[in-house]
Amino acid sequence: MAKIAFLGAGSMGSAMVRNYLKGGHQVTVYNRTMEKAKPLEEYGAIVASTPMEAADGAEVIISCLTNDDASRTSWNGENGALKGNFKPGAYAIEASTASVDWVRELADLTSQKGLRFLDCPVAGRPDLANAGKLKVFAGGSTEDVDAMRPVLDAISAAVIHFGPVGSGLTFKLIYNVMGALQVAATAEGLVACEAAGIDLKVAADAFSTGATGSPHVKLHSKNMAEGIIDDPIMFSGKNRIKDTSYGIEVIESLGAQSVLGNGTRKVWEQMVEEGMGERNDSELIDALRASLKRRSQK
Numbered sequence: 001m002a003k004i005a006f007l008g009a010g011s012m013g014s015a016m017v018r019n020y021l022k023g024g025h026q027v028t029v030y031n032r033t034m035e036k037a038k039p040l041e042e043y044g045a046i047v048a049s050t051p052m053e054a055a056d057g058a059e060v061i062i063s064c065l066t067n068d069d070a071s072r073t074s075w076n077g078e079n080g081a082l083k084g085n086f087k088p089g090a091y092a093i094e095a096s097t098a099s100v101d102w103v104r105e106l107a108d109l110t111s112q113k114g115l116r117f118l119d120c121p122v123a124g125r126p127d128l129a130n131a132g133k134l135k136v137f138a139g140g141s142t143e144d145v146d147a148m149r150p151v152l153d154a155i156s157a158a159v160i161h162f163g164p165v166g167s168g169l170t171f172k173l174i175y176n177v178m179g180a181l182q183v184a185a186t187a188e189g190l191v192a193c194e195a196a197g198i199d200l201k202v203a204a205d206a207f208s209t210g211a212t213g214s215p216h217v218k219l220h221s222k223n224m225a226e227g228i229i230d231d232p233i234m235f236s237g238k239n240r241i242k243d244t245s246y247g248i249e250v251i252e253s254l255g256a257q258s259v260l261g262n263g264t265r266k267v268w269e270q271m272v273e274e275g276m277g278e279r280n281d282s283e284l285i286d287a288l289r290a291s292l293k294r295r296s297q298k
């Protein structure tokens with residue numbers, strides 16, 4: 001069993017920590033807002049007041065945080081985990097959906113400190129994280145991925161290795177652009193059905209059982225048609241914009257095109273324009289309804 005330092009007790013991080021504790025690992029957790037980490041003490045976690053303190057004696061340091069800024073501060077800030085007194089040869093695992101540029105820089109910073117590095121973003125919402133059934137998209141050497149398999153297995157149903165450092169995240173961002181596109185297309189399609197006087201529950205059922213019925217379309221068309229609002233929020237509109245932006249950045253840096261990614265981001269930006277950026281992604285339909293209403297009043 002490993003001595004794990006975990007940075008981030010958000011919806012995903014808290015669920016992952018609980019699964020590590022259930023699996024018999026020893027976990028010290030840090031969260032910027034300490035009150036959010038405190039409930040994890042009940043499951044056996046130790047709560048640290050800085051990432052540096054959390055990393056003390058760690059064999060594996062894992063972070064699951066919002067974005068590049070959060071990750072940069074937690075690893076490389078004044079009291080960042082890289083300043084910690086971790087075990088020689090320890091592993092650093094970045095599980096946040098961050099940008100590929102930042103994660104490559106982080107890989108360099110960690111290796112300067114003698115850490116071995118893997119990028120391991122995850123797929124699956126907080127319900128799958130709670131069930132320990134995430135998918136891990138791993139980037140790193142085969143030797144390092146194999147060494148960390150027991151740690152990654154504790155939170156996941158599958159660990160898929162894509163290649164060297166950066167490739168797990170590259171795949172995750174391409175995957176998330178495709179996912180964001182499907183959810184945006186669902187919202188646009190349902191708003192168009194509504195304008196045509198089609199019953200949304202009938203439309204959602206036909207989209208879900210037809211050739212259009214991907215898991216994203218099935219989940220979100222039902223939520224949108226029935227007005228189901230997840231509480232607490234599973235994944236916000238702002239996070240969709242963040243993932244799509246990092247995704248477009250990496251796709252275009254490869255010389256590939258992201259015509260649909262750029263169009264999709266414009267659809268998601270309407271959530272922020274309507275003051276709904278922090279709301280659930282399924283509520284995109286309400287932002288599109290509001291902008292349709294405004295346009296029709298002009």
Ligand SMILES: NC(=O)c1ccc[n+]([C@@H]2O[C@H](COP(=O)([O-])OP(=O)(O)OC[C@H]3O[C@@H](n4cnc5c(N)ncnc54)[C@H](OP(=O)(O)O)[C@@H]3O)[C@@H](O)[C@H]2O)c1
Binds near residue numbers: 067069097
């Ligand atoms: N939710 C999903 O469905 C899902 C699925 C797959 C992957 N992910 C990815 O997993 C990561 C975490 O997502 P989540 O849903 O757990 O988000 P969340 O519940 O909003 O938690 C975000 C975490 O980041 C921390 N944070 C934010 N800004 C920070 C900063 N400037 N400095 C230090 N810490 C900061 C938060 O600390 P505070 O508590 O102090 O704010 C919290 O620990 C993200 O990269 C997300 O894209 C999410």
